[in-house]
Amino acid sequence: MTVRPLRVGVIGLGWAGQQHLEAYRAIRGVEVVALAGQEADLLAELGRRHEVPATFARWEDLVELPGLDAVSIAVPTWLHAPIAVAALRRGAHVLSEKPIARTGDEAQTMVDAARAAGRVLDVVFNHRRRGDVMALSDLIARGAIGRPYYARASWLRRNGIPRLGSWFVNEEMSGGGPLVDIGVHVLDWSLHLLGEPRVLSASAATYSELGPRGRGGGDRDTLTHETSAYEVEDFASAFLRLEGGGTLALETGWATYRDPVDVMDFTVYGTEGGAEWRAVGATDVPVADVQVFTERGGHPADHTITAQPGRAHQAVVEEFVDVVRGDPGTWSAHDGSHALTRARVIDACYRSAREHREVAL
Numbered sequence: 001m002t003v004r005p006l007r008v009g010v011i012g013l014g015w016a017g018q019q020h021l022e023a024y025r026a027i028r029g030v031e032v033v034a035l036a037g038q039e040a041d042l043l044a045e046l047g048r049r050h051e052v053p054a055t056f057a058r059w060e061d062l063v064e065l066p067g068l069d070a071v072s073i074a075v076p077t078w079l080h081a082p083i084a085v086a087a088l089r090r091g092a093h094v095l096s097e098k099p100i101a102r103t104g105d106e107a108q109t110m111v112d113a114a115r116a117a118g119r120v121l122d123v124v125f126n127h128r129r130r131g132d133v134m135a136l137s138d139l140i141a142r143g144a145i146g147r148p149y150y151a152r153a154s155w156l157r158r159n160g161i162p163r164l165g166s167w168f169v170n171e172e173m174s175g176g177g178p179l180v181d182i183g184v185h186v187l188d189w190s191l192h193l194l195g196e197p198r199v200l201s202a203s204a205a206t207y208s209e210l211g212p213r214g215r216g217g218g219d220r221d222t223l224t225h226e227t228s229a230y231e232v233e234d235f236a237s238a239f240l241r242l243e244g245g246g247t248l249a250l251e252t253g254w255a256t257y258r259d260p261v262d263v264m265d266f267t268v269y270g271t272e273g274g275a276e277w278r279a280v281g282a283t284d285v286p287v288a289d290v291q292v293f294t295e296r297g298g299h300p301a302d303h304t305i306t307a308q309p310g311r312a313h314q315a316v317v318e319e320f321v322d323v324v325r326g327d328p329g330t331w332s333a334h335d336g337s338h339a340l341t342r343a344r345v346i347d348a349c350y351r352s353a354r355e356h357r358e359v360a361l
């Protein structure tokens with residue numbers, strides 16, 4: 001029996017879009033039938049290399065293509081909602097890059113569109129596929145550290161503003177700085193590890209100290225350079241109160257005077273043990289060891305788990321494809337609401353920072 005291939009369109013040619021493209025190409029029975037982006041040479045080159053039959057400069061034209069089963073969105077954040085809503089209304093399933101959108105209200109329009117269309121809306125949270133996060137997730141879910149009551153997590157860079165002048169630093173296009181960009185990953189892996197507790201309130205502070213002075217720019221090869229003024233924060237910290245009495249402290253920064261080697265980490269204290277992982281070198285280091293601190297028979301039984309590297313975008317895209325090709329009865333569980341929850345928390349953090357007070361969710 002021949003199964004009809006899944007026909008996918010990818011929008012965006014930057015680092016993120018290329019991860020999607022390569023991940024789909026590696027899955028049997030998936031055809032990337034369309035690609036869109038504004039860099040004409042790169043569009044032609046990627047189209048040739050990945051044997052994509054239709055290429056477009058404008059996302060609007062890709063979404064109109066008849067017979068598309070799914071669309072991947074890897075463009076600047078202000079375009080996530082209009083593209084997702086248009087694609088969902090035309091009956092396509094959608095995989096959007098993180099953050100789902102600039103704000104919770106914008107994200108809500110995407111979730112509403114997915115529910116109305118009865119289609120899948122998944123959002124890429126590739127860092128929860130890190131080997132260290134997966135190993136610690138198993139450990140916590142097995143009850144090995146008891147009830148987690150406090151956690152802290154961060155992603156910090158010294159010179160990591162994705163690119164000074166690009167859409168990332170333009171408030172209207174990005175919705176914010178590191179808090180909404182990389183902080184959403186930190187929030188995601190933390191809530192995931194803690195078992196998805198509801199966030200009750202947020203108290204946060206944001207700073208914009210280096211970016212506006214032209215400092216802290218990274219060398220990331222971001223494609224779109226609108227030469228925007230620096231309008232967003234470059235560092236943020238937040239303290240979240242969780243359902244059940246737990247608390248979570250987050251730090252995220254694109255640029256601060258700190259060790260030049262980037263770091264991502266997570267520490268948790270539970271009633272029967274604690275654990276932490278710390279990836280020094282961050283994005284270049286796909287996995288860290290997980291340290292576990294616990295007792296057996298009243299004696300320390302600390303140990304280290306050596307985690308395997310995760311599969312990042314490949315794993316996310318494969319799961320999306322599996323869900324889309326699977327039982328339609330499972331689609332409603334993939335309506336983007338997980339990502340919407342994170343967007344609401346980030347909204348509360350920005351509001352708390354603006355109003356200098358704790359904000360309830």
Ligand SMILES: NC(=O)c1ccc[n+]([C@@H]2O[C@H](COP(=O)([O-])OP(=O)(O)OC[C@H]3O[C@@H](n4cnc5c(N)ncnc54)[C@H](O)[C@@H]3O)[C@@H](O)[C@H]2O)c1
Nearest residue numbers: 012013014015016037038058059074075097098222223224
């Ligand atoms: N999950 C991750 O690890 C990860 C990493 C990097 C970026 N991202 C996310 O991916 C998205 C894109 O980031 P990037 O770094 O690849 O950006 P980028 O600026 O490098 O690329 C953006 C792409 O969008 C295209 N684009 C812009 N407007 C368009 C339009 N009207 N029609 C068609 N194409 C259009 C551009 O031509 C370009 O190809 C962002 O939402 C970002 O947050 C996720």
